[in-house]
Amino acid sequence: MMKKIVSVAAAVLLSSSLYAQQQGSNGFYVGAGIGLEAMPKHVDDGVGLAIKGGLELDTVLKNLGVEAELSTSLVAPEISNSNNKIDVTTLGVYATYTIDIPGSAFKVRPKFGLILPNLGDELHSRGDLAISGGIAGMYELNNQLDLYVEYVNTSEAMNNYMIGLAVNF
Numbered sequence: 001m002m003k004k005i006v007s008v009a010a011a012v013l014l015s016s017s018l019y020a021q022q023q024g025s026n027g028f029y030v031g032a033g034i035g036l037e038a039m040p041k042h043v044d045d046g047v048g049l050a051i052k053g054g055l056e057l058d059t060v061l062k063n064l065g066v067e068a069e070l071s072t073s074l075v076a077p078e079i080s081n082s083n084n085k086i087d088v089t090t091l092g093v094y095a096t097y098t099i100d101i102p103g104s105a106f107k108v109r110p111k112f113g114l115i116l117p118n119l120g121d122e123l124h125s126r127g128d129l130a131i132s133g134g135i136a137g138m139y140e141l142n143n144q145l146d147l148y149v150e151y152v153n154t155s156e157a158m159n160n161y162m163i164g165l166a167v168n169f
Contacts, residue, residue, distance in 0.1 A: 027056030027065065033150065033164020037088060039077045040157055046077035046088065050162050054096060065096040067111060071160060090154050091116045092132050105140040117155045130155060144168050
């Protein structure tokens with residue numbers, strides 16, 4: 001099932017980027033970030049890595065986009081007073097809307113979508129899709145590189161706080 005989801009997400013991003021290139025757009029980006037996996041009180045927080053790819057769909061609707069994000073634990077959260085670690089891996093697909101802050105190099109990008117929260121962890125009791133959302137603040141370092149900070153609610157039990165870089169093509 002995981003291979004199907006990754007294949008579908010890759011096909012959507014690839015076909016969208018090909019469509020955008022035909023329309024003269026270059027709104028494709030990839031990024032990676034590291035940050036805190038904030039857990040409930042009975043679980044010690046972890047450190048995670050997030051890898052994302054997205055496409056701005058200005059030819060469809062100005063500032064609208066799509067994004068896929070895979071996040072996984074680098075330092076797994078641990079249940080307090082035990083040695084039980086919880087490796088958390090999630091895959092999310094989001095609709096995004098980029099808001100440029102006039103007269104500055106700053107942008108804000110809220111996102112809302114679906115997440116497959118249970119890719120091998122014991123934290124989630126279900127393997128179903130769940131609603132997820134978040135917001136990123138971005139600073140344009142140059143035309144091809146953005147620094148971002150991001151908050152994403154990945155489930156009822158975990159929030160990610162990330163900082164990273166995104167390369168624009």
